Amino acid sequence: GQNIDQPTEMTATEGAIVQINCTYQTSGFNGLFWYQQHAGEAPTFLSYNVLDGLEEKGRFSSFLSRSKGYSYLLLKELQMKDSASYLCAVRVRGGSYIPTFGRGTSLIVHP
Amino acid sequence: DTGVSQDPRHKITKRGQNVTFRCDPISEHNRLYWYRQTLGQGPEFLTYFQNEAQLEKSRLLSDRFSAERPKGSFSTLEIQRTEQGDSAMYLCASSLETESPLHFGNGTRLTVT
Numbered sequence: 001g002q003n004i005d006q007p008t009e010m011t012a013t014e015g016a017i018v019q020i021n022c023t024y025q026t027s028g029f030n031g032l033f034w035y036q037q038h039a040g041e042a043p044t045f046l047s048y049n050v051l052d053g054l055e056e057k058g059r060f061s062s063f064l065s066r067s068k069g070y071s072y073l074l075l076k077e078l079q080m081k082d083s084a085s086y087l088c089a090v091r092v093r094g095g096s097y098i099p100t101f102g103r104g105t106s107l108i109v110h111p
Numbered sequence: 112d113t114g115v116s117q118d119p120r121h122k123i124t125k126r127g128q129n130v131t132f133r134c135d136p137i138s139e140h141n142r143l144y145w146y147r148q149t150l151g152q153g154p155e156f157l158t159y160f161q162n163e164a165q166l167e168k169s170r171l172l173s174d175r176f177s178a179e180r181p182k183g184s185f186s187t188l189e190i191q192r193t194e195q196g197d198s199a200m201y202l203c204a205s206s207l208e209t210e211s212p213l214h215f216g217n218g219t220r221l222t223v224t
Contacts, residue, residue, distance in 0.1 A: 006150075033212055042115075042202065042215035043154065050210075087153050095166045097209045098144065101153030 004102035006088050011108045020073045020105045022088030033099055034062050034073045035087040042102055043087055044075070075107075083109045113137070115216035118205050123192055123222045133191045133220045136205030144213060146202040154202055160164055160186060186190050193223045 002110035003025040010034035012018040021059070031050040037098055047055055061074040085106050089099040100105060116135045124130050141162050146154035157176065159167040162183040165216050175193075180186040190197055200220050204213035 031210065035215075042217045045212040047216065048212055053167075096159050096161070098156055098159055098167060099213060100156065101146075103153045104149065106151075 003012070004088055004090055004100065006086075006102045006105045008103070009106045009108070011110065014078055014080060014109055014111050016078050017074065017076050018078060018107065019084050020027040020075070020107065022071045022073070022102060024069050024071075024090045024091055024102075026069070028091050028093040029066055029069075029090065030093045030097060031066055031091045032062075032071050033087075033091070034060075034071075034103075035089065037085045037087060037104065039084075046086075078109050079109070080109050082105060115205055115214050116204055117201075117216035117219050119219045120217065120221055121222075123224065126195060126223055127192055129189065130193060130221065131187055132201055132203075132221075134186045134188070134198075134203030134216060135184070136203070137207075137214055138184075138188070140205035140207050140214070142206045142208075142211075143180060143184065144204045145186070145188050146204065148200045148202055148218070149198075157188075157201075185187045190221075191203060193221075195223045198223045 005023045034046040037043040047062035054063045059076045064071045085104040087104045088102040093098045118133045126207040141158040145157040148154045156169050158178045159161045160180040173193045178188045204215045206213050
């Protein structure tokens with residue numbers, strides 16, 4: 001199986017930058033997803049990394065290092081609405097390529 | 112693209128009763144997933160369909176749980192003889208291809224009293 005580790009909770013200030021880390025231990029790595037989930041709502045897709053490097057999408061960027069089993073999600077110019085849980089999910093080759101989720105990082109943005 | 116829809120949004124039931132949830136995936140998506148999520152945890156995989164075939168089931172899925180996708184479109188998840196430990200958010204997701212991201216529905220929140 002996969003072992004996925006994320007910090008449980010982080011706090012940051014509106015307008016600042018925050019980096020949410022995700023480490024994983026798995027064999028047959030086939031991609032990593034980041035999802036955002038507001039309380040009581042469905043997870044929504046943010047980014048997908050399968051190759052090493054940085055993927056940038058507006059205020060959000062995601063980085064992957066396959067050799068280190070490490071990814072991070074970078075959120076810039078934080079807004080209050082960014083307060084949410086951020087879920088890291090890893091997919092492995094073989095079988096049906098089903099993503100396994102970490103427990104999520106609860107981000108609290110304060111004024 | 113109307114998104115993934117789930118019904119009902121909330122279900123309160125007494126222990127021992129059976130419940131059934133429905134999921135309508137995005138129409139062109141042939142892959143459908145069921146996950147369960149409890150407070151403070153990430154989604155936990157339950158089962159997966161490709162078209163009408165149920166290709167994977169989690170080892171955590173007890174025999175009280177059954178899922179179907181009879182025509183490769185909507186899916187149902189039934190829980191028989193519910194227990195308090197079944198209380199959770201049940202999430203359905205669909206995707207177009209193996210490498211595509213999952214699109215989640217808003218979930219069905221089950222409370223077993």
